[in-house]
Amino acid sequence: MIPRYTTPEMGEVWADTTRFGRWLEIELLATEAHAALGVVPDADAVACRERAPQTDAAFVAAVSERERITDHDVAAFVDVVQAAIGAPAGSWIHYGLTSSDVVDTALCLAMRDAGRLLVSAADTLIATVTDLATTHRDTVMIGRTHGIHAEPTTFGAKAALWALQLDRDRTRLRTATETVAVCKLSGAVGTYSNVEPAVEHHVAEALGLTAVPATQVIARDRHAELLYACASTAATCELIAVELRHLQRTEVGEVLEGFKPGQKGSSAMPHKRNPISAETISGLARVVRSNLLAALQDVALWHERDISHSSVERIIVPDSTTLVHYCLQRLNRLLGGLVVNVDRMRDNLWSSRGLVFSQPVLLALVAAGRSRDDAYRIVQRNALRSWEEGVDFRQLLENDADVTLTPQQLDEAFDLARSVRNIDRVFSELHSMASR
Incomplete structure (x- = not known):
């Protein structure tokens, strides 16, 4: 790398x-x-x-x-x-040894050490994301589906879900690290014909590895498992990075990457403040994911061994673990210095003139006796008019004779606190994760 x-x-x-x-x-x-x-x-x-x-x-x-x-x-x-x-x-x-006895055992030792570094970096990142989630637990923002305003959520809930996914990746990394922490010193085709099993056990114990039966080489499904854990972790890092890239767009402006004194966003345009860390993470994740395919192809070797896997592993194992470690650390720095624009989040939420409360209005009409289809069409008709004419959604509803809801019922439907009243469900999972 x-x-x-x-x-x-x-x-x-x-x-x-x-x-x-x-x-x-x-x-x-x-x-x-x-x-x-x-x-x-x-x-x-x-x-x-x-x-x-x-x-x-x-x-x-x-x-x-x-x-x-x-x-x-x-x-x-x-x-x-x-x-x-x-x-x-x-x-x-x-x-009494063959080359693979030494090379494979040493490679597994290296992968174990690399895996431990990845778990440690994941620990640090999860702590940072958890702090971010806790700080912004009640920072209300608009949730988006298909890139379009959907319903209110909180930035803290968004970050909490990131932490939970990272925790699952950490578990995968731990498991894969244990899976690959093995030792093999059983000779040319794994039959211990020229080396006693006691030699293998002595070396394994001294290195903190587990002695396993094998052919001439350690089975490569173990290596592929670690590469999958790396690919999954990189994908999660990219998920977070892509979200931050979208939220930093000028038209959205809800977060900003940190910008240190003397930093330049563009060699040509002095006003630029670009999401370079998030973009770098997105790019590197592509490399890590592509390496997984090569790792899976390395599983099938001829008979007791060939070396078609060797040249591949010299590249993909160091590169994947190195890139994921870099991504975890860079994402930690990004989130640790993230600027969250709370006011812009609030303004964006209300920019659609109350349309984000369309579902509570729909449900209120159903509860008041309307069929769901009728209620849906009434709400949709007013929502489309609000979009097209730039008129306040609630005002249109109040002036629609088909909307038979009382002012109190409309108040309840347009209550922002109601939308996020059950956010504790997400945070209860976060707290359970932290206590494990």
Whole structure:
């Protein structure tokens, strides 16, 4: 992933130095497990640990140079490590193992660490969204369906629903992280023909992973599950971002992204204040979702293994986790600095001259004895006239002989508080989430 969208924490997870460090630790743990079984001399296992090279930039360069000859990254890695340790101890490195034992276990370890970062970032974002929802619990605004004024809601209720959806994504991320936190050191086709199961269990326990049966590779449905959790989280981030983009449009103006001193919205037009964070999140979500398809296609491999998945995973797993981490953090900053225009929300609600109360009027007419179809046509007739002539909706109703409602009944139908009186239903769910 390009540095622009890479957070320092996630960048460290996927750095080559970190990757080779994981490979080396797996090799050393396996050698020590073999020593415990009496396969490797104890002194040689100790020497391997003591003489093991640092997996720094110089080490990465050495492996890369060796790979030019071997045309195999793990073989190159093993050659460099064995040379650094020296004979005879170094010869025990990679004993009984196949490349996938090391690569797959290390990849699962990386995905576990990446998943934990995603869950932590989701925790922070959910807290921010929950605070936003609580602050604006009673900030009444117009709800829109198909982009058209529908009925009143509150900005707090909107944000509360975001938090609840993010919580579901957090659960998916936690579950997927657990699913992928596994270890496999069972040899060429997974039969433990050249390595005892005790070696696998020793390495798994030391790394905090779960040993699982496998072919030569760990089943890729596990990886696809994490990529789905990433795609779902990115989709939720985009859902929020798209809403904020619409609400920031000049014609709406109900929210604004924060704008720091010295910031420029346009190189040409000094007045511009654009929803750049929300737009960036929308764009990156497209990449994450597209990566899910590739992850699902990686599940079906030939027989006990092939490497058609390998090149794909080198791109999509680091990129997806990195982008989602970036999106979660950037959305958190966006919402933490969001400017909510309460007055504009109120003005927009009333800009349709009371039409947003058409359903309560309809129901009042039905309760007064009208058939639903008759009541609907009466209300619709007046609503259309209000739209076309720019006349107050209630005034038209009061002047319509077919509307047999008392002033008190109309007052109740046009009562804004009535529209949001049950908003606590949403917040009870939010409070339950927070207490879990």
